[in-house]
Amino acid sequence: MARQTKSFVPTPFHDHAYARRRGFYWLTPALVLVLYLCVMAAFFWLQRLRDDSIMFVSIDQELRQQRLLWLVIALSCLIVISLLALWRYTRFRSRAEAALIAETGFRRAMENSMSTGMRVLDMEGRIAYVNPAFCRMIGWNEADLIGRSPPFPYWVPGKHEEHRHIIDILLSGKAPGTGLEVEAQRRDGSRFTARMYVSPLLDPAGDQIGWMTSMTDITEPKRIREALTAAHERFMTVLEGLDDAISVTADSAEGLELLFANRTYRRVFGAQTSGHDELLAGRRGRFTEEAIEVFSQSAQRWFEVHHRMLAWTDGRRVRLQVARDITERRRHEEASRQQQAKVQLTSRLTTMGEMASSLAHELNQPLTAIANYSMGAVAMVRAGRTDPEMLLPALEKAASQAERAGKIISRIREFVKRSEPRRQRTALGTIVDNAIGFAEIDARRRRIQIIRREPEVLPEVMADPILIEQVLLNIVKNGLEAMENSESDTLYVDITPGAQQVEVAVIDRGHGLAEPERLFEPFFSTKSEGLGMGLNICRTIIELHHGRLWAQANPAGGTIFRFTLPCAAPQSTAPIDKSKELHA
16 A cells, blocks of 8 residues: 555644744844944944044054954943853753653653553544554554554454544544554464544644544453453353352441342342341351351241351451252151151061060060969958968969069150150169060060170260160061071170260171172061061161171171161260350
């Protein structure tokens, strides 16, 4: 493309500087020249008077010499004054030039060190000035740009209409104060995005002579901003899509100030702080690491609430609250608990059904003894032998057997009756006694001996005695069944106290198991008539007591079932205040 005529935007500035210099410095040489002409005119006038006028006829030669001397002195003074004025003018000009050179060098250094590209367009849209930063930004030299008219070499091919529209906006003075975002192409073909700010360029008289534009490469900041915007949108999409109600509040003079609430919170509680305050449950400023379950009266729902203190974007300490709706879970838990209670009762009834024959035999002995003692007493009365010394022993033995039968029936009733789980301080020895008491009926029938191995002092445990009896009875009963055809006739029940838990182990010498852990799977059973739910229920009961139930192979043959229970706190220990919470 042919080179365009260079713009003369800087000309008014040079003209203004020249006008100021001529206005101040042309008077001095003009004044010296006028004075010199006046002196020379006076000199010639005096010479003419001397030759032609009568007034100088009587003047002698000495007086003329004096006048000539004064004239020379006057001329010398004028020359000295002129030289002083010229010296002063030269010194002032030298200082001005030095200051101008320094100012120009300083401004040039500023232009060269700027990272912002500066460009000047004249009123016709031609480039009148570019700084080095602008040249570095687009890759073109200053000589290639000065005087160029649109289209400029850094315009993106195929987008010239868009660039012309931007130039029209610029030249019409309608550029927004926030700047224009433009795309440009470097000389090597790479493209970048720049933000351009525009301001009018005025001469010293206040007349506009062009447009001053500044351009900044915003490719990387724009990429980062777009990445942050996309990340923020993704984050907000996740937060808004959560089923948990998330809210952030801060304390203010008027109370709680809601800083953030996601869609679930707004749907349940609205854009108010009442829901957040309600779920705080009086824990303002005091939090623990564990979640709490709170029932919301306003929403009529149960929530599992997590609290945390964190620093907000402005440095304030705020409260983050995450509330999960667990209403359905609590309903299912309640239904499961009721179903579990029914299953436990069924399991106990099943156990009693399986032991029915043994229990009948156990009850038959005291009932037969009662009948025999009673018949003997009746026969003695009919025979007229009513000696108290003979009747009392028989009656006492009958009463003892009746009491024995009553205890058996009472224990059976207590074992199978419906009852809600109640964890309480319970003597572990009593639980073991009752469970082994039931199991010994079956053990005697199978000719197996149950041996307890325990320390002299057993700790109390926090447990529901009926449920733990059921667990221990099921495990012992399984061990007895496994040892039915075994050469060993001894089943051990070991109790080992620990610091915080006590361990109970049932050791049998039966046929053993290849996969002990599969015993606890629902509906898995090694017995043809078994349902496969007994040990699964036992594990559930132990885990509800914060314990553990597992099985392992006995090195001597057979299986070892172990379960743990938490020890009860000593009586002397002060009760723990559950309402005490940690400060955030």
